[in-house]
Every structure is written in C-alpha cells, then in structure tokens.
Amino acid sequence: MEINGTSYERDVPASLLLVHFLRDDLDLTGTHVGCDTGSCGACTVQLGDEAIKSCCMLAVQADGASITTVEGLASDEGELTPLQQSFHEYHALQCGYCTPGMLMSATALLEKNPRPSEHEVKVALQGNICRCTGYWNIIEAVVAVGEKGTR
C-alpha cells in the first residue's frame, strides 16, 4: 500500500489492525489509539480521499490502497499546511491527543468543501472526541482556513 506517497510492501497477519501496522510496523506514531472501539476518532487517517478510523480496519483491507496519516500533511521541510497553521494560531489543541484525528477529518472535509460553514465543520468532526478544548477553537480554526482561502 501507499502511505504518505511512499510504497510499502510487508507481509502482515490478517489479524493486524491498520492502526497497529502504522504505529508499530512503520513507526508512524502520529496516529493515536484512544478508545479502540470506533468511538473517539483519534486513529483517523485518510483512505483515498475519505476519513476513516484505522482501529476499525485491518491492515490487509488497505492492501493496494493509498493512505495519508498526519505525518503526510506538513512538507518534508516541516512547512505546515494552512490547516495545521490555523490550529496553531487558534490554539486548537491542548494536550494534542485528539489533534492528528481532528486534522485528518478536517483535511478530508476541506478537500471536498474548501469553504465549510460552522455547521459543516461540526458534522465533519462529529466522530472526533476532544477532552480538552471544548471544541470551539478547533471549529474556529477549520472555518478560518476556508475563509482565508477566499481572501
């Protein structure tokens, strides 16, 4: 499968979850495990252009697919995406545990809908739980990227 633009070929047991493949086999530890039951969204990655929960998918199911994790967002030189920059500016994270999942859900949203309304952002982030921020700054950060894009 292709992850963040790099092709990987590995033999893995069919019982291996995608999230463990990313974290343990490829050392891409930006993708977090929160609940391990499909409820919290900390493990969200992009499969093609869709946000999905990598704790609810087997690695073998992603055979041949293209995956983007949070490590795939910023450039190799460390330049942040406008969304990541906006999270920074709007103080959209505290402990940061939920952040990779939030970024991946919001990135998928912005790719489909570059100027989402506050309501659309809320819908897109419904599957992502944050225990720290109270969500407000996260929503503002995502909406702001859309607004900037039109300026």
Add this chain to the structure above:
Amino acid sequence: MLLREVEYARPATVEEAITLLSEHDGARALAGGQTLVNVMKARAASPDVLVDLADLTELRTISFSADQSALEIGAMVTNTMVISSSEVEVARPILAEVAATIADVQIRNRGTVGGNVCVNDPTNHYPPLLAALGATFTIRSTSGERTASAEEFFVGVYVTAVSEGELLTKISVPTRKPGTGDAMAGITLGAHGTYVASAVATVSSEGVRVALGCVSSVPVRAMVMEERLAGGDLSEAAVRAAAEGLAASLDPPSDVHANAEYRGHLAEVSAVRAVLQAAERAKG
C-alpha cells in the same frame, strides 16, 4: 487490541465469494468492518476466514429495477454513497436522510447498508426503515438466488435469513409514488447517537405503515395503529388516539438508558411523531 488469528481472502467475483463462504466452516463475510472488526476485538465473534467483499464492484451500485418500480441498493453500498446518490434523492430520499444520521463521517464512509442489516442490531437505523418501506432482500448461495421480505429477513440480533455460505447481494426498495411521505423519529443518545427508541412511518394512498426499532430483536410493525389509521384521518388527535395502547402491547428490553416501560412509552411517542411528519410530507 490484538485479534485472534484469522485467514483473509478478497475474492474478485460474487461466485468466488460464495464458494469461499460455503467451503469453510467459520468463514464470515467482511463488509465495512465497522461492526465485525470491533466484535472480533471483543472476541464476541472469532471467524476463521474473513471473506472481504471490498472488490465486488457489482455490489457497490445503486440502480433501478427493470420496470423502474424499485431502487436496487447493492449490499456493499456505503452510507456515504447513499447520502450522495442522485437515484436515492429522486426515488426515496428518506434513505439518504436517515443514512446521514448514522454515527459519524468516518463510520459512514466505511459502513455498508448490507452490513448494517446483517448485524440487525435492534438500535440500528436501517432495519425499521427498510421494514416500513417494504424492502425486499436478495440472497445468493451456491444453489441460486432467493428473495426475502423484511419480515422474513430479520430473525434476531445478529441473525437474519442469510445463513452460512450465503451472501446478501442487494436490497430493493419500492420507489416513492406521488403522495407518499416517509419519516423516521426517535430518541437518540446525543445528537446523532444510538437510538434508544425509534419509529419509521410511511404514509401513502395505500395507507400507513409503521415499524418500530429498539423494542424487540427485530423491527416490530405497529399493526393495530396502522389499521386504526386506515380511514385516512391523520390529524394529530387521530394519530394520538390510534397510538393509544401501543406501549402496553410491546415487550421491550430494559437497559441503562431506559427500562422496559419507559422504552415502550418512547416508542409510542416516536410512532406518533413519525406518522405526523410522514403525513405532512405526503401532502408534498
């Protein structure tokens, strides 16, 4: 969480998938995996072979039957596909409206209609919806194809008319005729959460159909209420009167969210709301 070891196959055709499912005891179809993978984590199911249906493109289509009377939804159609389907929008928009309220974006992107009905969790959205709409389920095995009505299809929690070695291939939903109104109402945990009680109503010139979720292991039709409404008076007073006694006629389960009596009450309230909204929509 580590899963128990399992074998994995991703067949390219429906025939191959059925052969795999029928050859191996303990083989199980894998659709979106949004329930099955979690069930395997909890060791509530431990299949020996997973037959991944992901590459069966013929199960990923939404189309019309030859005579245009039904919308045919492939078992592997995801909720996200239902939401954005122009066919659904034209022929039975309630399907998209309900799909958009299932869990969250990530789960809707992976979760399929076929998986949802095969799980037949009483709190799931599709079972009462498809029961109310009078959907038909097409099941294939090595010996051929057969169809089942919703009443025949839903047997119990995690149990449907699809038996070992069989595959659900498509779900046919009658297209909406002019003057038909559909609505789903219920009480959820949080805005788009799991249902504690749910009801789906469809109102048309042929009468009223009401199916309840969460009150039994299968969707329950509110037959007495339907009969009382057959006269066509769908005023609020008439609908409330028709629903009287519905709660008492049910034998719903108790859990942390609602005891049996309260869940029965919520089902009755949901049924009234669904019928009133469907009646409003039937006016156009």
